[in-house]
Each structure stands twice: as structure tokens, then as C-alpha cells.
Amino acid sequence: MTRLKNEGMAMPQDLGADVNGTRTGVLFEQPCLLFLGDVTDPDDAKTAFGLRDWAGAHCVGQYRFSGAAVDLGLQDMTPTEAHIAGARSLIVGVAPMGGKIASSWIDPFTAALEAGLDIVSGMHSKLGNITILNESAKRLGRRLIDLRHNDRDWPVGTGLKRGGKRLLTVGTDCALGKKYTAMALAQAFAARGLPATFRATGQTGIMISGGGCAIDAVIADFIAGAAETISPDAVANHWDIIEGQGTILHPAYAGVSLGLLHGSQPDAFVVCHDPVRAHLSGMPHMPVPSVEQIAALTVELGRVTNPAIRCVGVSLNLSRVPIEQRARLLTEYAERLSVPAFDPMLGGIDAVVDHLLATDA
Amino acid sequence: MTRLKNEGMAMPQDLGADVNGTRTGVLFEQPCLLFLGDVTDPDDAKTAFGLRDWAGAHCVGQYRFSGAAVDLGLQDMTPTEAHIAGARSLIVGVAPMGGKIASSWIDPFTAALEAGLDIVSGMHSKLGNITILNESAKRLGRRLIDLRHNDRDWPVGTGLKRGGKRLLTVGTDCALGKKYTAMALAQAFAARGLPATFRATGQTGIMISGGGCAIDAVIADFIAGAAETISPDAVANHWDIIEGQGTILHPAYAGVSLGLLHGSQPDAFVVCHDPVRAHLSGMPHMPVPSVEQIAALTVELGRVTNPAIRCVGVSLNLSRVPIEQRARLLTEYAERLSVPAFDPMLGGIDAVVDHLLATDA
Numbered sequence: 001m002t003r004l005k006n007e008g009m010a011m012p013q014d015l016g017a018d019v020n021g022t023r024t025g026v027l028f029e030q031p032c033l034l035f036l037g038d039v040t041d042p043d044d045a046k047t048a049f050g051l052r053d054w055a056g057a058h059c060v061g062q063y064r065f066s067g068a069a070v071d072l073g074l075q076d077m078t079p080t081e082a083h084i085a086g087a088r089s090l091i092v093g094v095a096p097m098g099g100k101i102a103s104s105w106i107d108p109f110t111a112a113l114e115a116g117l118d119i120v121s122g123m124h125s126k127l128g129n130i131t132i133l134n135e136s137a138k139r140l141g142r143r144l145i146d147l148r149h150n151d152r153d154w155p156v157g158t159g160l161k162r163g164g165k166r167l168l169t170v171g172t173d174c175a176l177g178k179k180y181t182a183m184a185l186a187q188a189f190a191a192r193g194l195p196a197t198f199r200a201t202g203q204t205g206i207m208i209s210g211g212g213c214a215i216d217a218v219i220a221d222f223i224a225g226a227a228e229t230i231s232p233d234a235v236a237n238h239w240d241i242i243e244g245q246g247t248i249l250h251p252a253y254a255g256v257s258l259g260l261l262h263g264s265q266p267d268a269f270v271v272c273h274d275p276v277r278a279h280l281s282g283m284p285h286m287p288v289p290s291v292e293q294i295a296a297l298t299v300e301l302g303r304v305t306n307p308a309i310r311c312v313g314v315s316l317n318l319s320r321v322p323i324e325q326r327a328r329l330l331t332e333y334a335e336r337l338s339v340p341a342f343d344p345m346l347g348g349i350d351a352v353v354d355h356l357l358a359t360d361a
Numbered sequence: 362m363t364r365l366k367n368e369g370m371a372m373p374q375d376l377g378a379d380v381n382g383t384r385t386g387v388l389f390e391q392p393c394l395l396f397l398g399d400v401t402d403p404d405d406a407k408t409a410f411g412l413r414d415w416a417g418a419h420c421v422g423q424y425r426f427s428g429a430a431v432d433l434g435l436q437d438m439t440p441t442e443a444h445i446a447g448a449r450s451l452i453v454g455v456a457p458m459g460g461k462i463a464s465s466w467i468d469p470f471t472a473a474l475e476a477g478l479d480i481v482s483g484m485h486s487k488l489g490n491i492t493i494l495n496e497s498a499k500r501l502g503r504r505l506i507d508l509r510h511n512d513r514d515w516p517v518g519t520g521l522k523r524g525g526k527r528l529l530t531v532g533t534d535c536a537l538g539k540k541y542t543a544m545a546l547a548q549a550f551a552a553r554g555l556p557a558t559f560r561a562t563g564q565t566g567i568m569i570s571g572g573g574c575a576i577d578a579v580i581a582d583f584i585a586g587a588a589e590t591i592s593p594d595a596v597a598n599h600w601d602i603i604e605g606q607g608t609i610l611h612p613a614y615a616g617v618s619l620g621l622l623h624g625s626q627p628d629a630f631v632v633c634h635d636p637v638r639a640h641l642s643g644m645p646h647m648p649v650p651s652v653e654q655i656a657a658l659t660v661e662l663g664r665v666t667n668p669a670i671r672c673v674g675v676s677l678n679l680s681r682v683p684i685e686q687r688a689r690l691l692t693e694y695a696e697r698l699s700v701p702a703f704d705p706m707l708g709g710i711d712a713v714v715d716h717l718l719a720t721d722a
Contacts, residue, residue, distance in 0.1 A: 157613035158613070159647055216581050217582065219579070220617045221578065221617060223581050249662070251518050251585060252586060253518075255623075256582060256584075262612050300658065
């Protein structure tokens with residue numbers, strides 16, 4: 001996969017800083033060591049890939065139990081080696097389905113605390129709830145940082161129209177490019193001098209951008225309200241580029257996706273899709289929906305809070321498609337939805353921004 | 362409104378008992394005093410109405426700050442009078458949008474504790490988080506019972522097919538009859554000797570049936586998984602009658618409704634509708650969707666976990682429709698969706714059960 005650099009991004013602030021009023025102060029100390037442990041499925045390591053690709057300058061290396069684990073192409077390091085190289089935080093770069101902290105990770109995490117690193121996690125399970133880690137952190141003066149959680153009381157959604165424009169990335173499954181697409185779009189806006197802000201809705205986006213809300217960790221009644229809050233009223237020509245989550249046709253996570261759609265009240269959306277994925281990630285009994293189905297349903301459901309919602313692009317994850325087949329696929333999908341198609345890691349995003357602006361009311 | 366009696370209901374167990382493994386022991390002591398306080402909108406008092414209508418034998422009276430508050434038609438009592446009449450619990454019968462406990466309720470709740478009553482709440486705000494109530498309860502040996510919350514870790518949804526049949530009540534808005542419809546259907550199944558179980562997904566249903574899960578209080582990633590859990594694998598001819606929540610086109614709560622739909626994997630659904638409601642409850646800027654739109658979207662979205670999903674009835678809340686107009690409306694809506702139409706408080710439910718069984722594969 002091509003390595004993009006996080007330069008000129010329209011990020012709210014630098015890695016680890018405060019934004020949106022959802023947190024205060026520095027989220028975590030940099031630079032970081034990326035923990036991969038024993039995870040072998042790249043789909044479960046999207047946090048690590050996201051940090052490597054969008055905040056690579058802040059990552060000193062990777063920490064794997066063995067060579068069988070996912071390889072980011074970074075230098076393998078122990079926590080002690082990473083601390084010598086300057087690291088101050090160990091970031092849990094993996095998130096298996098359900099977001100649990102494996103028992104086999106506890107001893108290595110304790111070793112990281114002893115080596116002088118804080119631990120940063122975006123898992124559902126809280127580091128702070130694990131007694132032995134809590135005790136070690138206290139004894140050593142280290143921090144356990146659970147980014148997926150915060151104590152904020154989110155409001156109930158209102159559905160009221162806010163100022164400014166919004167684009168949401170939606171998808172046909174989890175873990176296929178919604179965050180990368182949103183970040184690349186924010187970067188493209190910034191490159192043109194257009195006012196835009198990336199809005200993170202997952203732990204990796206929060207780690208990269210320093211703000212937002214892990215929308216899947218909010219109490220169910222407040223999903224849309226949280227989405228409204230992190231994309232607040234803005235001046236008329238400002239664009240929020242909002243990171244999507246899951247898919248509205250996912251048997252486990254569709255509620256998150258739909259609440260995020262309603263709260264985001266997007267004027268525009270981009271459908272993100274992996275053309276070689278045969279079934280939903282981790283669910284061999286569940287086919288991937290078509291881009292047409294997702295686009296049509298997103299319009300029908302999204303009209304509740306924005307009657308002007310429209311599809312402006314198809315983002316294809318071509319990382320597993322042979323090079324010689326990519327142009328054909330881009331043409332095919334562009335024709336299927338009558339909008340520009342692109343892979344944010346391979347370019348072509350200008351056509352989407354052009355189309356977005358040309359069709360903007 | 363007609364008063365139905367909770368006789369012959371296919372409830373898992375009696376009011377306040379354990380069920381589904383989601384709780385153990387008696388939920389709360391009976392009989393109860395229903396707290397209405399200063400709430401004047403009947404839509405905000407659906408918990409009180411639900412208990413009056415489905416567990417009336419366990420309700421000794423109502424507790425209102427003044428005659429301006431919602432009137433259940435029960436005897437007005439102070440907590441002390443209710444205790445003398447046998448009451449052992451004060452049930453918070455009101456749930457304004459957002460589920461917060463008003464500051465003006467604290468002193469009356471303290472008085473109730475002093476009068477010898479436990480306090481039972483289904484609000485998002487926890488009684489247990491209010492220091493003065495906590496201290497009073499401890500001092501007096503009383504219990505504060507927050508039914509909307511539990512400490513259970515719900516699993517991620519799987520979308521895997523379970524044994525048994527399921528019916529879900531869906532709606533065009535909140536608070537218009539999804540719980541009543543489900544309970545009336547469970548009652549109708551029981552009257553025919555058909556194996557069926559009511560599954561509560563909200564605080565009122567939990568209070569009445571003694572089990573279930575307040576699905577809107579679950580962490581967003583686990584909505585569908587919680588719905589799968591409370592409607593577990595069953596024998597082939599058993600029906601779970603599942604209480605619906607909100608509407609899939611609600612700007613605040615649609616995520617809850619969609620996760621519940623996917624986790625319930627219903628074979629059949631009934632669309633619940635209030636034909637005189639002009640806009641969504643509490644949202645004058647939001648029109649009520651049509652029954653056709655809800656039925657079509659429920660089928661399209663519900664197919665993810667049950668390709669055989671079908672609409673089997675329309676439940677109309679005719680409580681605010683003049684008597685002479687009711688028959689015409691029932692005919693109109695039955696024709697619009699080509700299924701039987703009924704009001705569960707006025708009868709006609711047998712036609713739905715007949716239709717359900719006749720169309721059952």
C-alpha cells in the first residue's frame with residue numbers, strides 16, 4: 001500500500017491535541033510504538049495502519065509477538081528499545097471484533113509500562129478496568145488512556161438544520177477505506193485552500209486528528225446527538241468531512257451507521273467499497289451489499305435530516321486488485337453510480353472535489 | 362382509553378420476576394405507587410399508562426404534584442398514604458425526552474424513601490448517581506432500582522439464524538403503541554394456546570414482564586447483539602413477540618430501531634401508527650413517515666438478517682380518533698398495506714393472528 005504523508009492535512013490540530021470541545025489537553029505523549037501483538041488479520045489492524053499512513057512521523061516502530069503477526073513495514077522494537085528511540089506511548093494498534101483486550105496482552109502491556117511508556121487504547125474494554133495494569137500504572141506513574149470512552153453526556157439528536165456543509169463517507173462494509181477517504185478529501189480541500197475540517201468518529205481517527213467521538217461507544221439513544229455535536233454549526237462555506245462507520249446493512253453495526261448518518265445530516269456522501277471482498281469482514285454468511293443499494297438507501301434514510309443529500313463519488317479500495325484491472329474497475333463503478341470513482345491512496349480525488357463543488361447548491 | 366387487564370398474558374413470569382437470564386431475583390417489590398410529578402404531556406407518561414393498563418392489579422394509586430399533571434384515573438396518593446395502602450415501591454412513571462431526572466423530583470423521592478418505598482426508575486439518568494438519594498436510601502434501608510441499566514456485557518451481533526419464529530412491532534414514531542401491540546399479540550397467542558413469549562426492549566415492558574433489555578441504553582456497537590440475546594434460539598413453532606422501539610426514520614433514535622430490527626431477525630412485523638399525529642413527538646419540524654415507507658424500508662433493511670421478513674398487520678392508535686371515523690380508517694390502512702388493520706385496545710387482533718399463521722411458511 002502506498003504511504004501517504006500527513007502533510008498539509010486539514011486536521012483540527014496536530015496529533016494528540018484537543019479539538020471540538022470533546023476533550024481537553026494533550027490526548028497522549030508522542031512519539032509512539034504501535035502494538036500489533038499476535039494479530040494476523042490486517043483487517044483487525046486498521047488502527048496501526050491508519051497511524052502509520054497518516055501520522056507516520058510520530059511512529060518509531062512496531063511491537064509484534066512474532067513474525068507471524070501483521071507487518072506494517074516499520075522497525076520491530078520491544079518497548080524498551082522504543083523508549084530508547086524516544087517513544088513515550090504504546091498505542092494498541094489492533095481492534096479485533098468486539099473490541100476486547102486479550103489476556104495474552106496484559107504481560108506485554110505491563111512490560112511497556114515498566115519500560116516507561118503510557119498505553120493508549122481505542123478498545124471497548126477499558127485498560128483502566130484491568131486491575132494489574134491499573135496497579136502497575138499507578139506504581140510507575142504512567143497513564144492508561146482509553147480513547148474510545150469519555151464521560152461526556154451526549155444530547156439527544158434534534159434533526160435541526162445546522163449552518164455549513166457536510167460530507168460523510170459511507171461504506172458497503174467495515175474496514176475498507178471510509179477513514180482514509182475522509183482524510184484524503186480533507187487533504188484535497190486543504191490543498192485548494194477550501195475551509196474544511198476532518199471529523200473523527202472512531203478511535204483511529206481520534207488518535208490521528210486529536211478530537212472527535214468514538215460513535216460506536218456512545219449509548220444507543222445518543223448516537224445521532226453525538227454526531228450532531230462533533231459536527232457543529234459552522235459558516236456557510238465550511239465543509240466538515242466526516243469519517244463514516246460500518247454500513248447501514250451490517251447485521252451488527254448498522255445502528256451506529258444510521259445514527260451517524262442522521263446526526264451528520266450530510267449534503268454529500270461518498271460510497272466506499274472493496275471490489276474484491278466476497279462477504280462482510282468476519283462474517284462468511286453475509287454478502288457485501290452493492291454500491292447501488294447503499295447509495296439508494298443512504299439517500300432515502302439520509303433525507304430525514306437533509307432532503308438535499310446526494311452521492312458525489314465512489315471510493316474503491318484497490319489495494320488487492322491487480323494493477324492492470326484497476327482502470328477498468330474505476331470506469332465501471334463511476335458509470336454504475338454516475339459519479340467520479342477513485343482510490344484515495346492512488347489519486348483521482350480531484351475529480352470528486354470538482355464534482356462536489358460543481359453540484360453544490 | 363380502554364383498560365385491559367393483564368390476565369392470561371404470555372408473559373415470561375409475573376411482574377417483577379427474573380427472566381431471560383438478564384437479571385436475577387425480584388426486580389422490585391409490589392404493589393406500586395405511580396409517580397407522575399409535574400409532567401403534563403401524556404406522551405411523556407407512557408411508563409405509567411403501560412403499568413396501569415397491563416399491571417393495574419399491582420398499582421395502588423398515582424402521585425402527582427397537582428391536578429395539572431397527567432391523570433391516569435387512579436386514586437391520588439402521597440407516598441405515606443400509598444405505603445399505608447400496601448405500596449412498597451414508587452415507580453417513576455414518566456420519561457421526558459432524554460430520560461433525565463428533574464431536580465424538582467429529588468425532594469419528593471426523598472419523601473417516598475422516608476415513607477417506606479423503594480424507588481424504581483427506567484430513566485437514562487441513574488437514581489444511584491444522585492448523592493442525596495443514595496444517602497437517604499442507605500440511611501433508611503431502601504433500594505434505588507435503575508431498570509434501564511445493567512452491568513451485562515452484551516455480545517456483538519452475529520446475524521446468524523436462530524431457531525423459532527419472531528414478530529417485531531415497528532412504528533412510524535415513538536410512543537404510539539408498539540409495546541401495547543406486542544403485549545396484545547402475546548395475549549392473543551396465549552388465548553389460542555400457541556407458544557409465544559413477550560420480549561421487552563424498554564423500561565416499561567421490563568417493569569411489566571420482569572425481563573428483557575432496555576435496548577436504547579446499550580452501547581451502540583452492541584444494539585443488535587443485545588437484541589439477539591434477549592430473543593434466543595427456540596423450538597421451531599415458538600414465537601417471540603418483540604417490543605419495537607422508535608422508528609427507523611427518527612432523526613434521534615433510528616439507530617436503536619435498526620439495530621433492534623437486525624438483531625430480532627423478525628419473520629413478521631406489524632407497523633404501528635397514530636393516524637392523527639402530524640409530526641414526530643416533540644419534533645414539530647419532522648413529519649411522520651407513511652406506513653408504506655416504514656413497511657418497505659423495514660423489509661429492505663430487515664432482509665439482511667431474515668430474507669423472509671414480511672408485514673402482517675397495521676396497528677392503529679385510534680385513541681384520539683372520533684368513534685365514527687375509526688372503521689373507515691381501519692379499512693383504509695388495511696387496503697394500503699394489504700394486511701389486517703386493528704387497534705390493540707379496541708379488538709380486531711384475531712384477524713392479524715389468523716393472517717400471520719395463514720402466511721407462515
